[in-house]
Amino acid sequence: MSFPQLLRRTLLYMAVLTFALWVLVPIFFIGISSFTPRNEIYLWPKSIIPSHFSLDTMRFFLNSYGVLTSLLNSVWVALLTLAFTLAVGAPAGYAVARFYFRGREGFRLGILITRMFPTALLAVPLAVTFIKWGLYDTLIGVALIHTAMALPFAVIITTGIFMGVPKDLEEAAMTLGCSRFGAFARVALPLALPGLAAAAMFTFVISWNEVFAATILTVHNRTLPAHILTTIQASPLYFRFAGGFFMILPALFFMFLIRRYLFHMWGGATAER
Amino acid sequence: MAAEIRLEKVRKTFGKVVAVKDMDLVVEPKEFLVLLGPSGCGKTTTLRCIAGLERVDQGKVFIGGRDVTALAPSKRGIAMVFQSYAVFPHMTVAQNIAFGLRMRHTPKEEIKKAVKEVAELLQIDELLDRYPSQLSGGQRQRVAVARALVMRPEVLLMDEPLSNLDALLRLQMRAELKKLHREVGTTTVYVTHDQIEALSLGDRIAVMREGEIVQLDTPNEVYDKPASVFVGGFIGTPPMNFLRAEVKSTDGEVYLAVGDFSVEVHEEWQGKLKDMAGKSLILGIRAENIEVRSTPGEGALPAQVVVSEPLGSQQLLTVQVGSDVLKVATSPDLAIRPGQTIGLVLTKGKIRLFDEATQKALKLD
Amino acid sequence: MNTRLRQVLGTDTFLPYWLLLPTLIFIGIFFLMPLFNAVILAFRSDEGVFTLEYFQRMVGDVRFIEALKYTFFLALTIVPIQVITALAMALLVNAGFRGSRFFLYIFALPLGISDLAAGLIWLSIFTQHGFLNSILYSLGIIDKPIYYISYQNIGLTFLAVVAAEHWRATAIVMVILVAGLQMISKDYLEAAEVLGARGWKKIWYVILPLLKPSLQSALIIRTIFALQTFAVVLALAGDIIPVLAGEAYFWHFFYRNSHIASAYAVLLMVISIGMTWFYLKFLKSRMEVIRG
Numbered sequence: 001m002s003f004p005q006l007l008r009r010t011l012l013y014m015a016v017l018t019f020a021l022w023v024l025v026p027i028f029f030i031g032i033s034s035f036t037p038r039n040e041i042y043l044w045p046k047s048i049i050p051s052h053f054s055l056d057t058m059r060f061f062l063n064s065y066g067v068l069t070s071l072l073n074s075v076w077v078a079l080l081t082l083a084f085t086l087a088v089g090a091p092a093g094y095a096v097a098r099f100y101f102r103g104r105e106g107f108r109l110g111i112l113i114t115r116m117f118p119t120a121l122l123a124v125p126l127a128v129t130f131i132k133w134g135l136y137d138t139l140i141g142v143a144l145i146h147t148a149m150a151l152p153f154a155v156i157i158t159t160g161i162f163m164g165v166p167k168d169l170e171e172a173a174m175t176l177g178c179s180r181f182g183a184f185a186r187v188a189l190p191l192a193l194p195g196l197a198a199a200a201m202f203t204f205v206i207s208w209n210e211v212f213a214a215t216i217l218t219v220h221n222r223t224l225p226a227h228i229l230t231t232i233q234a235s236p237l238y239f240r241f242a243g244g245f246f247m248i249l250p251a252l253f254f255m256f257l258i259r260r261y262l263f264h265m266w267g268g269a270t271a272e273r
Numbered sequence: 274m275a276a277e278i279r280l281e282k283v284r285k286t287f288g289k290v291v292a293v294k295d296m297d298l299v300v301e302p303k304e305f306l307v308l309l310g311p312s313g314c315g316k317t318t319t320l321r322c323i324a325g326l327e328r329v330d331q332g333k334v335f336i337g338g339r340d341v342t343a344l345a346p347s348k349r350g351i352a353m354v355f356q357s358y359a360v361f362p363h364m365t366v367a368q369n370i371a372f373g374l375r376m377r378h379t380p381k382e383e384i385k386k387a388v389k390e391v392a393e394l395l396q397i398d399e400l401l402d403r404y405p406s407q408l409s410g411g412q413r414q415r416v417a418v419a420r421a422l423v424m425r426p427e428v429l430l431m432d433e434p435l436s437n438l439d440a441l442l443r444l445q446m447r448a449e450l451k452k453l454h455r456e457v458g459t460t461t462v463y464v465t466h467d468q469i470e471a472l473s474l475g476d477r478i479a480v481m482r483e484g485e486i487v488q489l490d491t492p493n494e495v496y497d498k499p500a501s502v503f504v505g506g507f508i509g510t511p512p513m514n515f516l517r518a519e520v521k522s523t524d525g526e527v528y529l530a531v532g533d534f535s536v537e538v539h540e541e542w543q544g545k546l547k548d549m550a551g552k553s554l555i556l557g558i559r560a561e562n563i564e565v566r567s568t569p570g571e572g573a574l575p576a577q578v579v580v581s582e583p584l585g586s587q588q589l590l591t592v593q594v595g596s597d598v599l600k601v602a603t604s605p606d607l608a609i610r611p612g613q614t615i616g617l618v619l620t621k622g623k624i625r626l627f628d629e630a631t632q633k634a635l636k637l638d
Numbered sequence: 639m640n641t642r643l644r645q646v647l648g649t650d651t652f653l654p655y656w657l658l659l660p661t662l663i664f665i666g667i668f669f670l671m672p673l674f675n676a677v678i679l680a681f682r683s684d685e686g687v688f689t690l691e692y693f694q695r696m697v698g699d700v701r702f703i704e705a706l707k708y709t710f711f712l713a714l715t716i717v718p719i720q721v722i723t724a725l726a727m728a729l730l731v732n733a734g735f736r737g738s739r740f741f742l743y744i745f746a747l748p749l750g751i752s753d754l755a756a757g758l759i760w761l762s763i764f765t766q767h768g769f770l771n772s773i774l775y776s777l778g779i780i781d782k783p784i785y786y787i788s789y790q791n792i793g794l795t796f797l798a799v800v801a802a803e804h805w806r807a808t809a810i811v812m813v814i815l816v817a818g819l820q821m822i823s824k825d826y827l828e829a830a831e832v833l834g835a836r837g838w839k840k841i842w843y844v845i846l847p848l849l850k851p852s853l854q855s856a857l858i859i860r861t862i863f864a865l866q867t868f869a870v871v872l873a874l875a876g877d878i879i880p881v882l883a884g885e886a887y888f889w890h891f892f893y894r895n896s897h898i899a900s901a902y903a904v905l906l907m908v909i910s911i912g913m914t915w916f917y918l919k920f921l922k923s924r925m926e927v928i929r930g
Contacts, residue, residue: 009735016730019723020744026805027747029769030759044783046772088660095657107658114669116858116910118866120886120903122668124896125675148668155661171326172359174346176424177376180653190363209752211869212883216890225754225869230891232873237765240873244758248751255750259743262813 027248033241034058041238061242070227071246073139074208077223080143081207082200085154088147090196093158094184098167108159115152122148123213130217137219145217146207153206154199157261161195162188198261201254208251275302275460276337276350276427278323283332285318292318294484295332305454305461307475309468311507315484316464317432323462324430325349337427347376349428352421356433358413360405366392366416367401373424391423394453411442418450422457429459435470447473468508472496480504497559499625502632505557511589511600513625514563518556520549529556529626532595534574536619542626542637554635555627560589560602562623566616567607573616576601581609592617676907679900692897696905705880709909711796712871712881713864716803720860721853723804724811729841732819742816748809757873760802761787764874787875795875802870807863811856818852819845854921861917862910882906 033041036050038057061067095101096108126145127136135141165188173183211225218226228235228243235243255262278300285293292315300306308316321327323334325346333342341349352373361369367388374384392398395415405413414434421429434450435443451474454461465471471478472492480488480495488500499505505513518529518536527546529536536556538546569575576592576599583589583605590601590609594617601617609615626635683689696702731742748756763769764786771783786794822845830844846853868883877884882902890899 012730012733012735015726016735016738016741019727019730020741022805023744023747023809026759026763027751029762033762042767044767045775046767048769048772048776088664091657092661095654099654101654104654111661111665114665116862116914117669117673118883118903118906118910120866120883120899121676121907122672124886124890124899124903125672125679126668127890128679128896129672129675144668148664151661151664166357166359168355168357168359169361171346172353172355172361172420173372174326175324175351175353175430176373176420177347179345179347182376187361187363205750209750209755211752211754212887215887225752228758229754229869229872233876237761240758241762244755244762244873247755248759251750251752251755252747255747256743259746262746262749 027252030241030245030248033238034061034245036238038236038238041236041241057238057242058246061239061246064239066222066227066231067224067243070222070224073221074224076139077143077146077214078204078207080140081146081150082203084143084147085150085203086158086196086200089151089154090158090199092155093160094162094188096155096159097162111152111155115149119149119210119212120216123216126213127216136217137221139221142214142217142221142223143207145213146210149210149213150203150206154203157199157202158192158196161192161199164195165191195261198258201258202261205251205254209247275458277302277335278428278460278462279335280319280323281333281335283319283322283334284330285315285322285327286330291484293322293329296484296486298479298486298489300460300462302460303458305451305463305474305476307471307478308462308464308481309471309475309478309508310466310481312466314481316466316481319481320353320430320432320462320464323428324351324353350426351428351430352424352426353430354417354421354432354434356436358417358434358437360408360413360416360420362405364404365401366397366403366405366408369405369416370401370420370423373420377424387423391419394422394456395419410438411446414438414446418453422453422459426459429461431461431463433465434463436465436467443470450474469510472508480507497623498634499557500634502555502557502627505625505627509559511560511602513557513559514597514599514601515627516556516558516594516597516599518554518626520546520552520554522547522550529554531556531574536574536624537621538624539621539637545635545637553629555629555632556619557625557627558619558623560600561587562620563599563601564618564620565590565601565603565607565609566618567609567613569614569616573618576615576617578609578611578613578615581611590615676900676903679897680904683897692901696898696901699885701880701885705882705885708796708879709865709867709882712799712803712867713861713913715800716807716864716867717857717860719800720804720808720811721856724808724815724856725853727808727812728815728819729845732816745812746809748806749813751806752869753803753806753867754869754873756802756806757870760798760805760870761874764798764801787878789878792878795878799867799871799874799879802874803864803867806870807860811860814856814859815849815852818849821852822848850921854917857921858914858917861913865906865909865913882909 032048032050034057035053035055036057037052037054038060040046040050096104122145130136130141135144169187169191170183173187174180178186209225211229214223214226215229222230224243225247228240228247232240278298280296280298283293283296284291294315296319308319310316318327322329323336325341325344329342333340335341336349336351361372364372370388370391371384374387379387388401389398392401395418397412397415397419400408400412400416405416408416417434435446438446447470463474472495475492477489477491478495479486482503488495488504490498490500495504496508499508499513502515505515516531518531521528521530521535527538527543527550529538566573574594576594578590578592579598580591581588582591586605587602588605588607588609590603592599592601592615599617603609626637627633628635680692681688681690683691727745731738731745751759761768766783766785770786771780774780774784785791786798788795826844826848827840830840835843866883867881868887871879871881872884883906886899886902886906889895889902
C-alpha cells in the first residue's frame with residue numbers, strides 16, 4: 001500500500017470511528033447512569049465512571065409505583081399491535097405484491113400518505129371517539145391507534161417480502177394440486193416467514209416506543225413511555241435515566257435481530273416514492 | 274394416460290393488448306407440440322391458459338375431451354415445468370418431487386417408490402436429500418421435470434425449460450427430453466423462442482406471432498415450406514433469403530426476373546404462374562439451397578462477396594445481388610475472397626414464392 | 639407499463655380487493671374518521687356551531703408564537719445538519735472497506751430509540767451534574783457546572799435539543815440514503831472514473847445527482863417528523879422550549895380542551911402539507927433545469 005493510500009485508509013477509519021463513537025457513547029452514558037448508586041447522580045464534582053456499580057437505581061425504578069404495571073401494559077399493547085398490524089396489513093401487502101388491479105398505484109401512494117399526518121391529528125379526536133366507544137384508557141384502544149400508525153410500514157414491508165417470493169413457486173404448487181390458499185400456505189408463507197418475523201419485531205418496536213398517542217389515550221392504563229412522560233416533572237433524575245435505559249433495551253435488541261432487513265424495509269419505502 | 278388438448282376460439286387480453294387472439298388448436302394425444310415465436314407473441318400466455326394459470330376471456334379449453342375452462346390448475350390433470358424451474362427452496366429434492374403426490378394423498382409407500390423411480394429416470398437419485406440451493410442449474414431443472422413427471426399427468430406443459438442452462442447443457446438436456454418423451458409418451462406442449470430447439474424436439478411446431486398461430490406443421494414442413502415471409506425469416510440460421518422477383522412470360526415460357534437476371538421455375542408451377550405475369554413477388558431461398566460457382570457464368574446469378582465466415586462444417590458467405598443481401602452456405606474448401614464476383618444457382622425445387630402484399634406463401638403445389 | 643405489470647402480476651378480479659379490505663376499513667376508521675373529526679373539533683363548538691374561536695384562542699395564547707417559532711427553528715436547524723451528517727455516514731459506509739457492514743449497523747442503532755428515550759439519554763449528558771460538565775471539569779476547563787438547560791439560557795437549551803434530535807433521527811436519513819446509493823448502478827461510477835472523475839468530483843457530479851430522489855424523500859420524511867418533535871423536547875427541556883405538538887399535548891392533557899388541541903393538530907397538518915408541496919415543487923423545478 002502506497003503512502004497516500006495508507007493515509008486515505010487511516011482518514012476513512014478515523015471518520016467512521018468518530019461517527020460510531022458519536023452513536024455509541026450516549027448509549028453508554030445512559031447505561032452507566034442506570035447502574036450508578038442513586039446518591040452519586042447528584043454529586044459535584046462527579047467522576048464519569050461511578051465509584052461502584054449498583055443495581056440500586058434499577059431496583060428503585062422497577063419498584064416505583066406504576067412502573068411494573070406500565071411495563072406489562074407496554075408489552076401487551078405492543079403484542080396486540082403486532083397481531084392487529086400483521087393480520088390487517090399482510091394480506092394487503094400480498095395483494096399489492098401479487099396482483100394487478102385497478103387502483104393499485106393509488107393504494108400504494110395513499111397508504112404512504114397516511115404516515116405523513118401528525119400523530120396529534122389522530123390521537124386527539126380518537127380520544128373523544130374512544131370515550132364514546134368505551135375504548136378510552138384501554139390497552140386495546142392504544143393498540144388500535146398504534147396499529148394505524150404501524151400499518152403503512154407493515155403494508156410496504158410485507159409487499160417487499162412477498163415480492164421476494166417468486167410467483168412461479170406458488171403457481172407451481174397450484175399445478176401440483178394446491179388451491180390458491182394452499183399454495184400460499186405451503187409455499188409463500190414458509191418462505192416469507194423470516195421477513196414477516198422481522199416485520200413483526202419492527203411493529204413491536206414502533207408500538208413500544210410510541211409516546212404521544214399512548215399518553216393522550218390513557219389515564220390509568222399507561223404504557224411505560226406514557227407513564228414516564230406523565231411523571232417526568234416529578235421524578236428524580238435517576239428514575240428518568242433508568243427509565244430511558246429500560247426503554248431502549250428491547251428496542252436495541254430487536255433492531256439488532258432484524259438488522260439485515262432494515263435496508264430492505266427503508267430501501268423499499270423509498271423506492272416506492 | 275395421454276390426453277388430447279383442444280383450444281376453441283381462446284382469447285386472452287391484458288388491458289388493451291390481445292395476447293392470444295381467438296386461437297383454435299388441437300394437440301393430439303402423445304404428441305410433442307412446440308409453441309414457437311419471438312418474445313411477446315403470446316406463446317407463454319397460451320400455455321398458461323392451458324394450465325389454468327390465466328383465466329381466458331373467451332373460448333374454451335378441453336383436456337381429454339373434458340371442458341376445463343373454468344377449472345383450477347390443480348383440477349386439470351396437467352403438470353408444468355417453469356422457466357425458472359420453480360423448485361421449492363424450503364424443501365429437499367425428495368420433498369419437492371413428492372409434493373404433488375402428497376397433495377393427492379397418495380399412500381406414503383407409493384410416494385416413496387414413485388419418487389425413487391422418477392429420480393432414477395432423471396439420474397438425480399443421489400441428490401434426493403439435498404436442498405435446491407446445493408444444486409446446479411441443470412440439476413434443478415431435472416428436479417423440476419421429475420416433479421412434473423411423477424404426477425403421471427395427462428398433459429405436460431413446459432415453459433422454456435432450457436433457456437436458463439448454458440449452451441452445452443442445453444444440448445444434452447434437449448436430447449434427454451426427447452428420449453423422455455418417447456419413453457413416457459405424455460402429450461406435451463413446449464414453449465420456446467429457440468427455433469433449433471423447436472425443430473429438434475417437436476412432432477409439430479406452431480409458429481406464433483402477435484397472438485396467432487401463423488403456421489402449424491411438422492418441423493420439416495415449417496423449415497422447407499414456411500407459410501409466410503415471417504416464418505421463413507424467423508426459422509433457420511441463417512434465416513431464409515428473400516429477393517424481389519417479377520413473373521415474366523416469353524413464348525409461353527414462364528420465368529422469374531431478379532433484376533436483369535432470370536430464374537427458372539418448376540414445371541408444375543408454370544401453369545399457375547402464367548396468370549400472374551407482370552406481378553411482383555418475393556422469392557425465398559435458404560442459404561444451403563444456393564449453389565456457388567467461383568465465376569459467374571451461364572445460368573448463374575452474379576453476386577459480389579461481402580464477407581466470408583468459416584464456420585467449421587461449412588462456409589457462410591454474405592453476398593450482394595443488386596440491392597439485396599443474401600447469405601449463402603458453401604463448402605469450407607472453396608477458396609473465396611471478399612470482393613470477388615461469384616455465380617449463384619438457386620436450386621429449382623427449393624424456391625418459395627410469397628405474395629408481396631400479404632407476405633404469405635403462394636399456393637402452387 | 640401497465641400491460642407489463644398485468645402480465646407479470648396475476649389478474650384475479652376480486653381477490654385483491656378482499657385482501658385490501660381490512661386495511662381499507664382500518665384506515666377508514668382509524669385514519670380518515672379522526673382526520674375528519676379533528677377538523678370538526680377545531681371548527682365546531684360543543685353546541686354544534688361553526689366557530690373560529692378555538693383558532694383565535696390558540697393564536698392568542700402567550701406560548702403560541704413561541705411554539706410556532708421554535709417548531710420552525712428546530713426543523714430548519716436539524717434537517718439540514720442531519721442530511722449532511724447522514725450523507726457523510728452513508729458515503730463512508732458505502733466505500734466498502736473491511737467492516738463497513740458492522741459500522742452500518744452501529745450507525746443505524748438510533749432507529750430503535752424513541753424520542754422520549756433519546757431525550758432522557760441526552761439529559762444525562764446535559765443535566766447540571768451530567769456527563770458533559772463532568773468531562774469539562776476533569777479536563778480542567780470549568781470548575782463550576784454550566785447550566786445548559788434553563789430559562790436563563792434558552793439558546794443553550796435549544797442547542798441541547800438540537801443535539802439530541804440530531805443524534806436520534808439521523809439514522810433514518812442515512813438508511814434511506816444508503817438504500818439509494820445501493821441502487822446506483824456501478825456502471826455509472828466506473829464510467830465516471832474512466833472519464834477522470836474521482837473523489838469529490840465523483841460525489842458532486844455523479845453520485846449526488848443520482849441520489850436526488852432519495853434525498854428528496856429523506857428531506858420530506860424528516861421535515862414532517864421534525865415538525866412533530868415533542869417528547870425529546872419535553873424530556874430534555876420540560877416546558878422551557880414550547881413546540882406545536884407539545885402545545886397540543888398540553889391543551890389536551892392538562893387543560894382538557896380537545897378543541898384547541900385539535901386546532902394545533904390541524905395547524906401542524908397544514909404546515910406539513912405546505913412543506914411537502916414546497917419540497918416537491920422546489921426540487922422538481924431544479925430537476926427540470928438540469929434536464930432542460
